Amino acid sequence: xxxxxxxxxxxxxxxxxxxxxxxxxxxxxxxxxxxxxxxxxxxxxxxxxxxxxxxxxxxxxxxxxxxxxxxxxxxxxxxxxxxxxxxxxxxxxxxxxxxxxxxxxxxxxxxxxxxxxxxxxxxxxxxxxxxxxxxxxxxxxxxxxxxxxxxxxxxxxxxxxxxxxxxxxxxxxxxxxxxxxxxxxxxxxxxxxxxxxxxxxxxxxxxxxxxxxxxxxxxxxxxxxxxxxxxxxxxxxxxxxxxxxxxxxxxxxxxxxxxxxxxxxxxxxxxxxxxxxxxxxxxxxxxxxxxxxxxxxxxxxxxxxxxxxxxxxxxxxxxxxxxxxxxxxxxxxxxxxxxxxxxxxxxxxxxxxxxxxxxxxxxxxxxxxxxxxxxxxxxxxxxxxxxxxxxxxxxxxxxxxxxxxxxxxxxxxxxxxxxxxxxxxxxxxxxxxxxxxxxxxxxxxxxxxxxxxxxxxxxxxxxxxxxxxxxxxxxxxxxxxxxxxxxxxxxxxxxxxxxxxxxxxxxxxxxxxxxxxxxxxxxxxxxxxxxxxxxxxxxxxxxxxxxxxxxxxxxxxxxxxxxxxxxxxxxxxxxxxxxxxxxxxxxxxxxxxxxxxxxxxxxxxxxxxxxxxxxxxxxxxxxxxxxxxxxxxxxxxxxxxxxxxxxxxxxxxxxxxxxxxxxxxxxxxxxxxxxxxxxxxxxxxxxxxxxxxxxxxxxxxxxxxxxxxxxxxxxxxxxxxxxxxxxxxxxxxxxxxxxxxxxxxxxxxxxxxxxxxxxxxxxxxxxxxxxxxxxxxxxxxxxxxxxxxxxxxxxxxxxxxxxxxxxxxxxxxxxxxxxxxxxxxxxxxxxxxxxxxxxxxxxxxxxxxxxxxxxxxxxxxxxxxxxxxxxxxxxxxxxxxxxxxxxxxxxxxxxxxxxxxxxxxxxxxxxxxxxxxxxxxxxxxxxxxxxxxxxxxxxxxxxxxxxxx
Numbered sequence: 001x002x003x004x005x006x007x008x009x010x011x012x013x014x015x016x017x018x019x020x021x022x023x024x025x026x027x028x029x030x031x032x033x034x035x036x037x038x039x040x041x042x043x044x045x046x047x048x049x050x051x052x053x054x055x056x057x058x059x060x061x062x063x064x065x066x067x068x069x070x071x072x073x074x075x076x077x078x079x080x081x082x083x084x085x086x087x088x089x090x091x092x093x094x095x096x097x098x099x100x101x102x103x104x105x106x107x108x109x110x111x112x113x114x115x116x117x118x119x120x121x122x123x124x125x126x127x128x129x130x131x132x133x134x135x136x137x138x139x140x141x142x143x144x145x146x147x148x149x150x151x152x153x154x155x156x157x158x159x160x161x162x163x164x165x166x167x168x169x170x171x172x173x174x175x176x177x178x179x180x181x182x183x184x185x186x187x188x189x190x191x192x193x194x195x196x197x198x199x200x201x202x203x204x205x206x207x208x209x210x211x212x213x214x215x216x217x218x219x220x221x222x223x224x225x226x227x228x229x230x231x232x233x234x235x236x237x238x239x240x241x242x243x244x245x246x247x248x249x250x251x252x253x254x255x256x257x258x259x260x261x262x263x264x265x266x267x268x269x270x271x272x273x274x275x276x277x278x279x280x281x282x283x284x285x286x287x288x289x290x291x292x293x294x295x296x297x298x299x300x301x302x303x304x305x306x307x308x309x310x311x312x313x314x315x316x317x318x319x320x321x322x323x324x325x326x327x328x329x330x331x332x333x334x335x336x337x338x339x340x341x342x343x344x345x346x347x348x349x350x351x352x353x354x355x356x357x358x359x360x361x362x363x364x365x366x367x368x369x370x371x372x373x374x375x376x377x378x379x380x381x382x383x384x385x386x387x388x389x390x391x392x393x394x395x396x397x398x399x400x401x402x403x404x405x406x407x408x409x410x411x412x413x414x415x416x417x418x419x420x421x422x423x424x425x426x427x428x429x430x431x432x433x434x435x436x437x438x439x440x441x442x443x444x445x446x447x448x449x450x451x452x453x454x455x456x457x458x459x460x461x462x463x464x465x466x467x468x469x470x471x472x473x474x475x476x477x478x479x480x481x482x483x484x485x486x487x488x489x490x491x492x493x494x495x496x497x498x499x500x501x502x503x504x505x506x507x508x509x510x511x512x513x514x515x516x517x518x519x520x521x522x523x524x525x526x527x528x529x530x531x532x533x534x535x536x537x538x539x540x541x542x543x544x545x546x547x548x549x550x551x552x553x554x555x556x557x558x559x560x561x562x563x564x565x566x567x568x569x570x571x572x573x574x575x576x577x578x579x580x581x582x583x584x585x586x587x588x589x590x591x592x593x594x595x596x597x598x599x600x601x602x603x604x605x606x607x608x609x610x611x612x613x614x615x616x617x618x619x620x621x622x623x624x625x626x627x628x629x630x631x632x633x634x635x636x637x638x639x640x641x642x643x644x645x646x647x648x649x650x651x652x653x654x655x656x657x658x659x660x661x662x663x664x665x666x667x668x669x670x671x672x673x674x675x676x677x678x679x680x681x682x683x684x685x686x687x688x689x690x691x692x693x694x695x696x697x698x699x700x701x702x703x704x705x706x707x708x709x710x711x712x713x714x715x716x717x718x719x720x721x722x723x724x725x726x727x728x729x730x731x732x733x734x735x736x737x738x739x740x741x742x743x744x745x746x747x748x749x750x751x752x753x754x755x756x757x758x759x760x761x762x763x764x765x766x767x768x769x770x771x772x773x774x775x776x777x778x779x780x781x782x783x784x785x786x787x788x789x790x791x792x793x794x795x796x797x798x799x800x801x802x803x804x805x806x807x808x809x810x811x812x813x814x815x816x817x818x819x820x821x822x823x824x825x826x827x828x829x830x831x832x833x834x835x836x837x838x839x840x841x842x843x844x845x846x847x848x849x850x851x852x853x854x855x856x857x858x859x860x861x862x863x864x865x866x867x868x869x870x871x872x873x874x875x876x877x878x879x880x881x882x883x884x885x886x887x888x889x890x891x892x893x894x895x896x897x898x899x900x901x902x903x904x905x906x907x908x909x910x911x912x913x914x915x916x917x918x919x920x921x922x923x924x925x926x927x928x929x930x931x932x933x934x935x936x937x938x939x940x941x942x943x944x945x946x947x948x949x
Contacts, residue, residue, distance in 0.1 A: 010093040011126075012086065012113060014100050017325040018131065022099065025133040026140070031089060035100070036082055040073040040112045042162055048074050061166055063159050065613075069590045071159055075116060083116060090119045097143060102127040102378065103333050104580060105521055108154035111146050130330040130384040153580035156589055160184060160572065163594055167616045168556075168563065175625045176551050177648065181533055185518045187556060188569050189526050190535045192511055193503055194545045194553045200685040201633075203499035204250035208240050209266035213442050214489040215278055215430065217477040226488060227476050229430055229442035234259045234269070236439070242497045250497070266492035272434040278442070278485040282429040288447060290421040290470060292454040294337040294367040295380035295413050298520030299513045301332070304412070306506035306541065307461035309404050310828075310866040313505045313524040315873060319401045320381070328394070328402075329384055329409055333520045336378040337367040339416070342386045343379065347417040350388050354414075355456055361419050382413040400829045401873065415458035421470070423449035428479055432487065446476035499685070502542040516570035537681075537855070540864045544683045547631060547644050547651040555628045559619050563612075633687060642692055644678065651678045653687075653695060706746040708753075715749050726752050734772065736791045751795065756780075760799035768802050770794040781806050821860045827869045834868050836860045850875050 011032045013019050023032040042062035043049045053059045053072060064070040075083055090096060096119050100106035110125055124143035128135040161184055168182035211231040231239050240258040245251065252260050261269070296304070298317075305316040320332035339347070344364045351360050367380075383389065383406070391407040398406060430442045449455070459470050503511065505527050512518045518526060530536045535549035556564040572593075578584035591597050596611030631644040642655045653676045676695040678687070703717040708728050715728045725734045726749040733752040735744065756771035759779065768781045770788070777788040779802040786805040788794060820835035821843060827834050832847040836854075843860050844853045845868040852871040854863065 007095065008093045009095045009097055010086075010089050011097045011099050014106070014109060015325055017322065021131050021325060021327050022136055025131075025136040031093065033086060033089060034082075035086065035109060035113060036079060038076070038105075038109055038112065039079045039083055039116055040075050042071060042158065043074050050074065061162060063162060065163075065590075065594055068587050069159055069594075071155060073112070073115075086113070087117055090117050090121065093121060095121055096123045097126045097140065098123065098146070099126045099128075099139070101333070102129055102331060103521060104150045104154040104157075105333075107147055107150040108158075111148075111151045114146065129334075129379050131325065131327040132385050134386065135384075149582040150580050152586045153576050156579055156586040157576055159590060160576075160593060163590075163612060164563070167612055168560070171616055171620060171623070172552060172555070174620070175555060175623050175628050176646065177548065180548075180552065182552070182556070183529070184563075184569060184572065185512075185522060185526050186529050186533070186535075187552070187564050188517055188566060189508065189512060190530050190545065190549050191553045191556070191564050192508065193530070193536055193543050194549050196500060196503055197545050197550075197684050199247065200499040200502070201687075202248045203685075204248060205499075206242075206245040206250040206252075206497045207262070207494060208242070208245070208497075209261040209263055209492055209494050210239050210241075211266055211270050211273070211440075211442075212491050212493050213273075213278070213430075213487055215442075215444075215485045216488050217479065218484060218486065225477060227444055227446075229428070229444040231269075231440060232429075232443040233441040234261075234438065242495065245497050247497070247499070263492065263494060266494075269434075269438070269440065270490040270492045272436070272438065273432050273440055273487065273490055276432045276434060276487065278430050278432045278487050280428060280479050280481055280483040280485065281431045281441070282427075283479055283481055284427045286425050286427075288421075288423040288425045288449070290453075290455075292365065292416050292418055292420070293412065293458070293460050294369070295339055295382055295416045296409060297335050297337060297369065297380060298333050299335070299509050299523060301381055301409070302509050302523060303506035304408060304461060305405060306504060308408060310541065310870070311401075311405070312870050313509060313527040315401070315870055316405065317524040318874075319405045323398075323402055323406055323409075324384075327384055328389075328398070328406055330379050330382050332381050334378045334381060335369060335520050337369045337380045338378070339367075339382060339413075340379055343382050343413070344417060346383075346386050346388050347414055350390075351414060351418055351457075354390075355418070359418050359453065359456065361417075365417055367416070380413075381409055383410050388413070411458040415454040418454035418457060419451070421449060421453040421455045422451045423447060423473075426476055426479075428476065430485060444476060446474045447472075448475060449473055502544060504541040504543060505538075506541075508543060515566050516573055517566065519573065531855070538867060539681075539683070540867065547646050547678070547684060550631045550644075550684065551629050551646045554631070555623065558628075559623055560615060563615075631684075633692065634689060636689065636693070644684075644687070650680075652676060653678060653692060655692075655696060705744065705749050708750065715746060715753070717744055717749070728753055736772070738791060755794065757794060759797060759802050762799075762803055768799060768806070770797050770802070779805055786810070822863075824863070824865045824868050827872065828866070829869055829873060834865065834872070836863060836868070845871060847872055 007029060009030050011019075011022065011026065011030055013022060013032065013034055014037055016034045016036075019032045019034045023030070026032065043059075046054070046060070049059045049062075049072070056064070058064045058066070059072070062072045064072070096117075098110035098113060100109040100113075106127075107125075114123055123146075125146050126139040126143045128139040164184045165182060168187075169180060172180040172182055213229045213231070214226055215229055216226045233239060237257065237259045240252060240256070240260040244253055244256045244258050244260075246253055252258065294300075301320065302313045302316050305311040306313070309316075311319070317332065320329065323329045324332050348360050348364065388410060391403060391410055394406060395403060424447075426446045426448075428444045428446075430444070432440050432442070434440070455470060501507075508527070509523045512523065512526070530549075531538065534546055535552065536543050536545055538544070553564070562568050575584055575589050579586050579589060592611070594612050596614065629646040631646070633642045633644060635641050636655065640655050642653060644651050645654050653674075655674045674696055676692075678695070682691075705715045705717055705726070707714055711729065713729045715726060717724065717726055725732055726744070728749075731753045733755050735752065739748065756769045759768045759770050761767055762781065766781050768779060770777070770779050770793075772778075772791065772794060775787070777791050777794045778785050779788060779797060781802075784806055786802075786808070788797060788805075820837050822836040824834040824836065824845070826832065827847055830847060832849075834845055834847055836843055836845050839851075839853075842853060844851050845863065846852075850872050852868075852875045854860070855871075
């Protein structure tokens, strides 16, 4: 599209991929350049704060809370070069078009660009929801001004998250563990996962039985002759099912009025019903109709992608971003289910082509979103363009991940404009009477689909893997009331109640959405943040909270309940939406939250507490760190309380000695009772009394082996982070590979504690030692090391043998590659074989080309193929790590000129100057190291606010 004659326009987008696609749709009068995401943000640390603000008390926050919450923005170090390039281009053009994303984040990026570039030429905002030629041409032809209400809402969210994170996180550092973080949404998401795990820990299973009858209809005809029916009532009283039991006791709920059959009762009843006649007592037939699902919004795309493709939220959004930037789908951060008239027409045409005219309803379908304050002017996620390309047409253009996600979006969009699925459902009651007059009622249901409608294109999945699919049929024979049936088989079947299922990323996103917490742009980052912080780990698709998460959530619930309350967090989202709509002032909102001064607006409970600032400072002394870091489990058979302590080196079990209360003795907890480490990867709900007993008595806890005859100190067998070891006083030594903790004797422990062993002294007076190390047994003299052939040799090697080894040239023996720890199978995305190997820095998964280290909490035994595939996909997406530049060689020192002999006074002056110079150099080096460390951490840009939440 050519620009006006003689006019040059600079179009600024966020990513190079987006710039490349858009530049193909514009004429030679346009220069398209990327900003690489956000160009400015609040300072991340002290090194980012400009010198003129370093003395300000509010500089650590980056927000001047006493002057209208003025934000201090700094250009990111990795954006300065690009900003210089954009500034130069801005001077050479006649007009600037800001083409960042159409949501609040995109609006804020556009505003930050104006504030940073300070252009002298006209600036316009162009917005579009798909990157196609018609959409880009329309956006260029119809620019608008920057929407300051949207900018204010994004800025308020960013400041809110900074205040929350910077004020609450230090409380966690002091009371739980250093380097932890709290966030307005991440803390609530963690609480949801922890509450579900608490329910699982409190759950007590119950057993119940019923009878499955295989019945046959007498008359011949179409359809099946036999069908299954389940016992539902006995003598008019309903048979107990899983919902009738209390989850915390395993007992039938009081007043349930049900018959609880055990195994003997069910088998006895089945025997009494054998050979008895069965009669149909009731038949109810109803029409079945199922409407199509609405097109995807961000949250439903993440949910279905997780269920059907096993993609993480982050993986889904990363793949959708590529599809959007390359012009295949519309904008992927949306909470609107609307489709444009163009999209509806395209879908209806394609349905006719693929499924026939009968599959298109007479009138187009319109959908209304359930998400509160959804931006209905936006569109749902759909294939881009006014003619949808089928997945088959794009098979050779897209990667495996992109193809799968595009097909999912295409099918959902097409299905949303198709006819209903229709059919019939039938419910049948059947009765049999025992010889003793017991009336047993059985029930069966059936479903027949006569016209699948939209189900031809798309069937939604469920979080319950045992749930029946929407398109599944259950056909029954044609049955009528009073019809006799024959019981071909009766089998008693037992069931156990199940604890509530753990959250998956899909179901957690759904829970957050239903609570009104978070927004489309934040869900993926929240899922990743709570995992990166060590609060949640994934086992397959299930999200398991750590005991660290229990401690953090427990502290927040006890001392800052309002800050982690679901309703309060949702209300803040609503207020941010009001700011975006121009109905609320950002300063009033922030003042109410931080200082508790509401001016008729804001949260009254926070106001009564004096606001966030007062809340976190005045209550700090009331928080007992020991109590916060102790998670009670139960009392053992001897009445001893068993708790989980969250310590610096990980969680561990502690069982107090009978009649003795544990006394605080520092960060690790105190008390004189038994301790046992909790193995990595063990879920909180797996700490059953039986498992705890195993950890304490199975060698996991401390065990006294005896006393050292030389010192009288006890010799203890312990289990640490790196395996079992023996300790006595200040001495410690790991067990040898050939030794078992269960069989270790006192003599063997004393032998281990003799290491490192002094072998002798060489002729020059240097001491020679034998010891055990990371790479096996060795002898050492000064900085010289030589390996020993066996562990036993550490205790028997003579001085002459050691000196001979040390005199021999050092050779490096190539070891045969160790076999993989585990073979996982073929990668679903690349079809390459995946294996888990043990590396220098721990286990990692590899496909032979790309490696990804296992995350904290993941174990080689528990890692699934899907998790491994996802980890490698993320690693590939990040690209290779940048190579470090070789250090420049120092220039050769100049030859010193002989100096005159200095007087004592001059010597003192020189010494003082040298000391001062050294101190200054050290200070400068530390400052440089801090800046370099900060720059190294700033990789690909994140959308502002996502990390803080």
